[in-house]
Amino acid sequence: MTIEHSFSRRGFLGVLAAGTLAGCTTTMPGGRSAPMPARITRPIGPPSDAELQVMYGPVVDGGYQIPAIPYQQIDPKFYRQRVADRTGEAPGTVVVDTPSRFLYVVEPGGTAMRYGVGIGREGFAWQGDGVIHWRQPWPRWKPPNEMVARQPSLAKYSIANGGMEPGLKNPLGARALYIFQNGQDTLYRLHGNPEWQSIGKAVSSGCVRLMNQDVIDLYQRVPAKAKIVVWQ
Numbered sequence: 001m002t003i004e005h006s007f008s009r010r011g012f013l014g015v016l017a018a019g020t021l022a023g024c025t026t027t028m029p030g031g032r033s034a035p036m037p038a039r040i041t042r043p044i045g046p047p048s049d050a051e052l053q054v055m056y057g058p059v060v061d062g063g064y065q066i067p068a069i070p071y072q073q074i075d076p077k078f079y080r081q082r083v084a085d086r087t088g089e090a091p092g093t094v095v096v097d098t099p100s101r102f103l104y105v106v107e108p109g110g111t112a113m114r115y116g117v118g119i120g121r122e123g124f125a126w127q128g129d130g131v132i133h134w135r136q137p138w139p140r141w142k143p144p145n146e147m148v149a150r151q152p153s154l155a156k157y158s159i160a161n162g163g164m165e166p167g168l169k170n171p172l173g174a175r176a177l178y179i180f181q182n183g184q185d186t187l188y189r190l191h192g193n194p195e196w197q198s199i200g201k202a203v204s205s206g207c208v209r210l211m212n213q214d215v216i217d218l219y220q221r222v223p224a225k226a227k228i229v230v231w232q
Helices: 051-054 143-150 154-155 210-221
Strands: 059-061 062-067 079-085 094-097 102-106 112-117 128-137 175-181 182-194 202-204 208-211 226-229
Touching: 051 154, 059 210, 102 210, 112 208, 112 210, 128 182, 143 154, 175 210, 208 210
Parallel strands: 094 226, 182 208
Antiparallel strands: 059 062, 079 112, 094 102, 102 112, 128 175, 128 226, 175 182
16 A cells, blocks of 8 residues: 555554664754645646756756756655655655655645655664654765675764764765654654666665755755654
8 A cells, every 4th residue: 555546544553663773863952843835726646847947957056066866767656756645744744755756855835845755765664653753954974884794885974983974975964854652762763865777676775765855945844853654
């Protein structure tokens, strides 16, 4: 069952057992509020080629030069686009449709902004509902000790060593949004990533990844303490 085809299911499975670890733990910054947009008047539909050139063109952000994305090599269904909202959720809610590899931000007026995402591979996925408690531009990446144990080459980026500096090669990309449940950090994130080829695939260590240009756009649309629901 996917969000595109049905939203009759209203129950969500709980978070995976405590202690499940993701490979995208980072620093814990303070959250900042973001205003909800007014009712959208732009027509629903896929972006034009001219819009895509702007959306996925090169971007200077935070002192970093983010390269253009060859969007022609990506399945068009994963382009950022406004769609009719079928989630039934309140405006400001983030919904991740894991099977379809889509993330939605519900807007006022019956629409939602949809993004293509990459998800966690089998055994690392998270599901349920929570709150986006923290948000961070250009975060540091600190893989958990358990991940370092599995991949010793990551020891130089461990928590003890201060993690990986922000930048274009950082796996968390240009933005990270931190998912909490019942007041506790789940260790799962929505974040950018330089590997645009991973969008639409299940390859990460549990987090939901977006193209850097898309996560920058997402960051501006998600209000503080936004509700998030993740379907499996």
